[in-house]
Amino acid sequence: MLFTTAHFVLLFLPITLAGFFLLGARSPFAAAGWLFATSLFFYAYWMPQFTLLLLASIGFNFGMGALIARARSDGHRIGRWPAATAWLTLAIACNLGLLSYYKYANFFVGNLQAVLGTHWHLAEVVLPIGISFYSFTQIAYLVDTWAGKVHEARAVHYGLFVSYFPHLIAGPVLHHAQMMPQFERAETYRFNSANFTAGAALFAMGLFKKIVLADGIAPYADAVFSGADAGLKPTALEAGLGALAYTGQLYFDFSGYSDMALGLSRMFNVTLPFNFNSPYKALNISDFWRRWHMSLSTFLRDYLYVPLGGNRKGPAMRYVNLAITMILGGLWHGASWSFVLWGTLHGVYLVIHHAFRAVAERAGWAGGLGRSRVFAVTSWLLTFTAVVCAWVLFRAQSLGGAGRVLGALVGQGDPGLDAHALVWNAGLSMPTGWLWCAVLTAAAVALPNTNQLGLRILDAVQTSSTARVACAAAAWLMIAFLVLVNTTRDSVSAFIYFNF
Numbered sequence: 001m002l003f004t005t006a007h008f009v010l011l012f013l014p015i016t017l018a019g020f021f022l023l024g025a026r027s028p029f030a031a032a033g034w035l036f037a038t039s040l041f042f043y044a045y046w047m048p049q050f051t052l053l054l055l056a057s058i059g060f061n062f063g064m065g066a067l068i069a070r071a072r073s074d075g076h077r078i079g080r081w082p083a084a085t086a087w088l089t090l091a092i093a094c095n096l097g098l099l100s101y102y103k104y105a106n107f108f109v110g111n112l113q114a115v116l117g118t119h120w121h122l123a124e125v126v127l128p129i130g131i132s133f134y135s136f137t138q139i140a141y142l143v144d145t146w147a148g149k150v151h152e153a154r155a156v157h158y159g160l161f162v163s164y165f166p167h168l169i170a171g172p173v174l175h176h177a178q179m180m181p182q183f184e185r186a187e188t189y190r191f192n193s194a195n196f197t198a199g200a201a202l203f204a205m206g207l208f209k210k211i212v213l214a215d216g217i218a219p220y221a222d223a224v225f226s227g228a229d230a231g232l233k234p235t236a237l238e239a240g241l242g243a244l245a246y247t248g249q250l251y252f253d254f255s256g257y258s259d260m261a262l263g264l265s266r267m268f269n270v271t272l273p274f275n276f277n278s279p280y281k282a283l284n285i286s287d288f289w290r291r292w293h294m295s296l297s298t299f300l301r302d303y304l305y306v307p308l309g310g311n312r313k314g315p316a317m318r319y320v321n322l323a324i325t326m327i328l329g330g331l332w333h334g335a336s337w338s339f340v341l342w343g344t345l346h347g348v349y350l351v352i353h354h355a356f357r358a359v360a361e362r363a364g365w366a367g368g369l370g371r372s373r374v375f376a377v378t379s380w381l382l383t384f385t386a387v388v389c390a391w392v393l394f395r396a397q398s399l400g401g402a403g404r405v406l407g408a409l410v411g412q413g414d415p416g417l418d419a420h421a422l423v424w425n426a427g428l429s430m431p432t433g434w435l436w437c438a439v440l441t442a443a444a445v446a447l448p449n450t451n452q453l454g455l456r457i458l459d460a461v462q463t464s465s466t467a468r469v470a471c472a473a474a475a476w477l478m479i480a481f482l483v484l485v486n487t488t489r490d491s492v493s494a495f496i497y498f499n500f
Helices: 006-024 028-046 048-078 082-116 131-146 155-163 176-184 193-229 236-267 285-291 294-308 315-333 337-363 366-371 373-395 399-409 421-425 430-446 450-463 465-487
Strands: none
Touching (some): 028 048, 028 155, 048 082, 048 131, 131 294, 193 236, 193 465, 236 399, 236 421, 285 337, 285 373, 315 337, 337 366, 337 373, 337 399, 373 399, 421 430, 450 465
């Protein structure tokens, strides 16, 4: 069920909210159970055949968490807990094994057949929606349990933590400590008009990002990349348009989903962590990864980069650990060599950035460069260009298609007389496309992000009943209008990160 559909806005959401607060007035535990049940229905609406897999994953990890906690408690007297470590290792291996089967079996078999020259006829493995997110969420829970940071004995609360519908399909990746204290507070289950209004406003902004901005620019990206994947060479201008169009589409699609998730959660008096902080304003690639998909970046840092050794084993190993982390981060996004190369490229970017910074600090340049406006503008332009080029690998369906787009960007595009045929044949206008790109880039770089706007709105509606009424009316009118626009379209597009 998409957040952008009438079924969700007119049926699922009001029924879920009504049941949550009506039950919450009598029994918070019953309200938590209701939200758990409706979250499972939300998932089953998409993929009923995989709902049992989700429930099995929840039950398995909850049980393994209890075993890890018990083994840790037993070993606490002697200051070590080998049994807890053994249970943790087994649990993580099972989670990664399940994720690998569903996400990488087709990729592995296809590459093995290509190497061996065989032609086995195996059934395609269908990827369950959201498996990457709920697997990572539960791995973090298991590691935190092993570290003594988790004390949870209620299966319903744990199930809700994992399946909570605003984040289930495409994140953010949650930590137990971020959610469970909120589910334990009685005030969470009581209707709060300020939270409800601020949540509706944030949901409306996310809808606008998705339906108007991301879906509006998508045809230009699709025209260029579909043609390139089919073997056609774009012109340099088409390649630039396609790359920039996808840069805007991906950002406003995923940040729009994240805004909607935060807004929906706020309606239930639950605060999700921010997942975006204006990443296209970043002045270097490290800053970009602190701002883009923040929950995944934090997970990769805390549960992969740091355990690998981080920067504790010298500069050389730090660069190796950065590269490994980004390569695996690329592979997490999808089972294809394009994602591996995308992650590798970002690993190279990070190594170059850290090496340059180390040289600048040793030479005494860092302070002067940090105060230079020219250096800041140059750094932003270099970072943005690097990110845009990497997105070509992320978007293309084949390495050949990515190569044709990147080749066109450096002057190896189609020099024929039918200039811009990919765009024109799709019934699109080059000037309109470039105007779209300019507007979206300017909005992403110059405007305040919705995290800031959401906090300002929350503050306003908490202190003024007039602001609360006006904001609620404007938000729900915008939601109704955008859902109507989306419903009257020929097709409704899913969020890009649903594929990962």
